[in-house]
Amino acid sequence: MRHFSFPALACLCLVGCEGRIAGGLGIVGPSVDPESQLPAFNPGELRARLLIQIQYRNSIRNLLGSAAAAAVTPPADVVVNGLTVIGASQVAVSSSSVNRYEENAFQAAQAALADRGQNIIACTPSAFGDRVCMAQVINTLGTKAFRRPLSDQESTALVDLGIEAATAYKSFSRGVEFAIAALIQSPSFLYLVETGVDDGQQIKIDGYSLASKLSYFLTNSPPDEILFKAAQDGTLDTEAGLRAQAERLSATPEAEEAAQAFFDEYFELAASGNISKDSTVFGFFDAALAADMQAETHQTLRAILFGPQTDLRDIFTSRKTFLSTRLAKHYGLVQPSPGFQAVTLPDAHPRIGIFTQGAFLALRSHPAENSPTLRGKFVREKLMCQPVPSPPANVDTSLPIPVGNMPRTLRQRLDMHLSKPSCAGCHKFMDPIGFAFENFDAIGRYRTKEGDLNVDASGTLDDLGGFVDAAGLMEKLRSDPIVMNCLTRAAFREALGRVDLPEEARPVFRAQKKVESQGYRYQQLLVEVAASDAFRFGRKAP
Amino acid sequence: MNWRINRRALLRGSGAALALPTLECMLNGNGTADAQGQPIPKRFVTWFFGNGVLRSRWTPSTTGNVWSLTDQLAPLVDPARNIDLKSYVSVLSGFDVKTPNLRAHHNGACAILSGAPFIPLPPNGAPYNSKFGVKSIDQVAADFLAQGTRFKSLQLAVSKRFTQGEGPTLAYISHRGPDEPMQQEMNPAALFNTLFGNFTPAEPTDPRDRLRASVLDRVKEDAQRLRMKLSAADKLRLDAHLNGIAETRSRILSLPPVLTSSCVKPTKVTETNDDAGGIEPIENVSHLMSDLLVLAFACDLSRVASFQFSGSVGGHVFKWLSPNEPRDNEHAITHEFAQQNKVHDSVVFTMKCFAYTLNKMQKAPEGAGNLLDNTCVLMSSDLAEGYDHSNNDYPILVAGKAGGGLRSGLHVRKNGDNTSNVLLSCLKALGTGATSVGAGSGASSTAVSEILT
Numbered sequence: 002m003r004h005f006s007f008p009a010l011a012c013l014c015l016v017g018c019e020g021r022i023a024g025g026l027g028i029v030g031p032s033v034d035p036e037s038q039l040p041a042f043n044p045g046e047l048r049a050r051l052l053i054q055i056q057y058r059n060s061i062r063n064l065l066g067s068a069a070a071a072a073v074t075p076p077a078d079v080v081v082n083g084l085t086v087i088g089a090s091q092v093a094v095s096s097s098s099v100n101r102y103e104e105n106a107f108q109a110a111q112a113a114l115a116d117r118g119q120n121i122i123a124c125t126p127s128a129f130g131d132r133v134c135m136a137q138v139i140n141t142l143g144t145k146a147f148r149r150p151l152s153d154q155e156s157t158a159l160v161d162l163g164i165e166a167a168t169a170y171k172s173f174s175r176g177v178e179f180a181i182a183a184l185i186q187s188p189s190f191l192y193l194v195e196t197g198v199d200d201g202q203q204i205k206i207d208g209y210s211l212a213s214k215l216s217y218f219l220t221n222s223p224p225d226e227i228l229f230k231a232a233q234d235g236t237l238d239t240e241a242g243l244r245a246q247a248e249r250l251s252a253t254p255e256a257e258e259a260a261q262a263f264f265d266e267y268f269e270l271a272a273s274g275n276i277s278k279d280s281t282v283f284g285f286f287d288a289a290l291a292a293d294m295q296a297e298t299h300q301t302l303r304a305i306l307f308g309p310q311t312d313l314r315d316i317f318t319s320r321k322t323f324l325s326t327r328l329a330k331h332y333g334l335v336q337p338s339p340g341f342q343a344v345t346l347p348d349a350h351p352r353i354g355i356f357t358q359g360a361f362l363a364l365r366s367h368p369a370e371n372s373p374t375l376r377g378k379f380v381r382e383k384l385m386c387q388p389v390p391s392p393p394a395n396v397d398t399s400l401p402i403p404v405g406n407m408p409r410t411l412r413q414r415l416d417m418h419l420s421k422p423s424c425a426g427c428h429k430f431m432d433p434i435g436f437a438f439e440n441f442d443a444i445g446r447y448r449t450k451e452g453d454l455n456v457d458a459s460g461t462l463d464d465l466g467g468f469v470d471a472a473g474l475m476e477k478l479r480s481d482p483i484v485m486n487c488l489t490r491a492a493f494r495e496a497l498g499r500v501d502l503p504e505e506a507r508p509v510f511r512a513q514k515k516v517e518s519q520g521y522r523y524q525q526l527l528v529e530v531a532a533s534d535a536f537r538f539g540r541k542a543p
Numbered sequence: 544m545n546w547r548i549n550r551r552a553l554l555r556g557s558g559a560a561l562a563l564p565t566l567e568c569m570l571n572g573n574g575t576a577d578a579q580g581q582p583i584p585k586r587f588v589t590w591f592f593g594n595g596v597l598r599s600r601w602t603p604s605t606t607g608n609v610w611s612l613t614d615q616l617a618p619l620v621d622p623a624r625n626i627d628l629k630s631y632v633s634v635l636s637g638f639d640v641k642t643p644n645l646r647a648h649h650n651g652a653c654a655i656l657s658g659a660p661f662i663p664l665p666p667n668g669a670p671y672n673s674k675f676g677v678k679s680i681d682q683v684a685a686d687f688l689a690q691g692t693r694f695k696s697l698q699l700a701v702s703k704r705f706t707q708g709e710g711p712t713l714a715y716i717s718h719r720g721p722d723e724p725m726q727q728e729m730n731p732a733a734l735f736n737t738l739f740g741n742f743t744p745a746e747p748t749d750p751r752d753r754l755r756a757s758v759l760d761r762v763k764e765d766a767q768r769l770r771m772k773l774s775a776a777d778k779l780r781l782d783a784h785l786n787g788i789a790e791t792r793s794r795i796l797s798l799p800p801v802l803t804s805s806c807v808k809p810t811k812v813t814e815t816n817d818d819a820g821g822i823e824p825i826e827n828v829s830h831l832m833s834d835l836l837v838l839a840f841a842c843d844l845s846r847v848a849s850f851q852f853s854g855s856v857g858g859h860v861f862k863w864l865s866p867n868e869p870r871d872n873e874h875a876i877t878h879e880f881a882q883q884n885k886v887h888d889s890v891v892f893t894m895k896c897f898a899y900t901l902n903k904m905q906k907a908p909e910g911a912g913n914l915l916d917n918t919c920v921l922m923s924s925d926l927a928e929g930y931d932h933s934n935n936d937y938p939i940l941v942a943g944k945a946g947g948g949l950r951s952g953l954h955v956r957k958n959g960d961n962t963s964n965v966l967l968s969c970l971k972a973l974g975t976g977a978t979s980v981g982a983g984s985g986a987s988s989t990a991v992s993e994i995l996t
């Protein structure tokens with residue numbers, strides 16, 4: 002670990018080798034208060050955030066009902082730094098997206114009025130040009146759509162528009178259709194903009210802004226009535242008030258959905274549902290099997306993150322999984338009853354946690370072959386927050402062809418390739434971790450042999466030392482404070498819509514310590530992030 | 544669908560002047576302009592594929608107008624498919640990307656599409672990411688060429704397996720600015736609907752489109768109010784949104800296209816670009832996207848397009864090229880010395896699909912010639928060669944005659960000239976009046992005089 006040829010890797014080594022002291026933060030020294038060694042807190046700049054696809058659809062459902070939500074096809078999300086919420090706070094919408102929002106607005110409005118027009122138009126218009134009723138409809142919808150009360154100016158403009166359309170069509174309902182279309186194309190609906198009181202140093206984010214920020218973070222949905230009321234009456238202005246709402250929301254089914262969506266992105270599991278393999282090697286691997294693998298990991302994750310008294314580190318070491326008959330057969334297990342069933346594997350079983358499940362293993366492989374490099378890269382980047390440089394230009398990444406027809410395992414060929422100094426710099430950082438998964442092939446089947454040769458799944462994890470197989474690696478990752486710090490940072494990124502800053506290391510550290518000291522509950526991690534100063538305060542961007 | 548044959552005087556409602564489609568019977572004597580003296584519009588396309596070529600099998604051995612098709616350029620002439628494009632394509636070799644190769648793929652993609660270095664996004668513990676430094680060349684061209692056409696530009700893509708984990712540079716080939724990547728349409732059926740599906744012109748008495756424009760006026764007012772509260776960076780993003788509102792508004796108020804021998808009523812497209820048995824329907828989708836692109840140009844719905852055949856570091860698998868043996872994704876095989884024959888097959892396949900796009904343009908009559916006579920197509924990749932990640936001696940084709948602006952059918956070989964010179968040549972051939980392109984070490988104010996008329 003000390004011989005990297007790249008300066009960047011030398012830095013990583015410092016984090017990797019010495020950073021485990023004091024919660025994975027790179028602080029050395031036994032008697033100092035670790036937090037005091039971190040940079041002073043300074044909140045990040047506030048940016049407008051576009052609703053991502055799932056948030057847009059949930060917001061339409063919340064406002065106009067399921068028929069409207071089913072009628073829309075929002076523009077594709079842009080991923081930056083691995084998360085769509087980061088893309089949504091950095092990039093601008095393109096004109097094709099604006100066009101899509103325009104079409105969606107009318108599709109949603111028409112579907113809603115056809116499906117539940119009487120709920121939406123709660124008053125009885127005396128004529129198609131009834132301004133009082135129009136204002137009532139618009140103010141009710143508008144407050145929900147903008148997640149704050151409408152200003153008089155906004156309200157009047159929308160009522161005028163509604164009456165203009167109602168008059169043109171001699172239909173009150175058509176008037177409402179056009180007013181709804183304007184509401185849900187408005188940037189006040191499409192963007193989350195945080196406002197608050199600026200004391201010159203920092204902005205204390207106001208209740209309505211916090212309500213939306215909290216709600217979209219925890220549930221990918223707009224604030225419900227209870228949360229909206231907490232914004233209205235000032236409850237969210239205190240840390241305790243915000244915390245109470247975060248605790249409530251983090252226990253909802255919507256929070257489970259949102260967590261699954263987050264891990265689909267962060268662990269890139271979304272792609273596992275339609276992964277394909279080379280038909281010459283894995284002819285029987287099909288979309289149904291891939292979908293079962295994805296469902297297995299989804300269900301396992303949800304059971305761990307939201308089950309009673311569960312420890313989020315169980316994602317590394319849980320023996321509980323969910324198998325269909327097809328998937329059980331694929332894994333060489335017997336699962337007699339149809340449908341997905343909870344299964345507890347014996348303690349010595351080689352499958353342990355979500356990273357020895359088919360979805361991860363198949364995703365982090367080539368179409369026809371394993372990739373210890375891709376698997377190791379994932380552990381470094383996503384579980385340890387240590388970025389890996391790309392291969393330098395002008396290197397042949399093909400593995401050496403065995404001399405004299407002597408058979409070699411993939412690992413042996415990779416080891417030969419590690420003898421090249423130009424490759425070894427980075428690959429020593431990834432491959433020794435990735436070798437842990439060599440007992441599983443490119444479609445997630447367990448194996449002890451590769452051809453006629455024995456598989457060697459042993460390796461090392463920096464200064465945490467050696468392991469003999471994936472179970473050994475998982476135990477090390479489970480207890481590694483660097484991993485806990487990384488997962489905490491990932492939650493902050495999702496909440497803030499940007500990469501966490503060095504000046505936010507203190508709130509990150511505090512959240513991590515609190516979760517560590519109280520049983521490693523995932524829901525608590527979400528609450529600690531929401532209640533943190535990094536979440537509640539911001540800085541005005543230039 | 545109501546396809547009008549008469550050229551209507553002007554648009555409904557008010558607003559900016561909109562480009563109107565040209566009828567051949569209205570052309571002047573020599574076919575370069577219509578009866579009112581309006582020139583036939585010029586069009587521009589960037590046609591992009593990932594992971595480079597094999598230069599030893601790509602570059603012709605002789606230069607000038609006497610050169611022979613190489614293995615990888617061979618699909619440009621195919622009598623069996625009625626394809627004869629050699630005289631319409633210039634090969635440009637010996638050009639180097641001059642921006643610093645800080646990260647392979649990112650650098651080549653950004654430089655060949657914009658002439659400028661990419662902006663690294665500080666990863667701070669997150670995976671490597673970057674974005675474009677300036678507007679991509681198609682958007683520079685669109686600012687000049689679009690002239691109020693219904694779609695200022697189109698972004699099309701074929702393979703869905705482009706890389707999304709490394710930021711906008713690798714995921715998108717069209718950018719209006721560093722924070723304005725233009726999302727691509729990968730679904731031919733959806734593209735059909737966008738271009739032609741909603742073409743139900745309202746009855747003159749129906750106030751619908753006028754009211755839709757009123758809705759957008761209210762939305763614009765909201766956006767302007769919100770804009771005042773935002774930071775400088777967010778103001779730029781909201782300005783992009785406001786531009787989109789203005790474009791959508793003028794689209795709603797514009798007239799449907801006029802039929803000509805090239806702008807014909809299209810058959811409904813139902814292909815959605817879903818995998819079949821884990822395999823992407825690349826050839827079929829590429830053909831359909833080309834068909835729709837040519838129709839959009841012929842009907843003057845748009846004059847500028849980007850065509851992302853496959854992505855930088857693309858994970859696309861051309862399994863049908865190796866039905867009986869294992870085949871890894873295209874990015875992975877470019878890295879392996881022993882797999883370079885497969886890489887070659889991939890380049891030839893890609894060129895076949897490119898030839899289809901060009902052939903479709905060449906077979907679309909327009910004025911006294913064809914659509915390709917009035918188009919400039921810039922074709923290139925994110926690397927010179929995937930195997931060595933090189934950025935020198937870049938593979939570049941410039942196809943079409945750009946309405947008389949381009950000399951085609953040449954092989955021009957240089958010794959390390961800036962690839963951005965080619966971008967500037969395209970802008971000059973299109974009559975944009977550009978005198979420079981790009982930024983930083985990629986900037987150029989020198990065109991490739993050999994291909995300009």
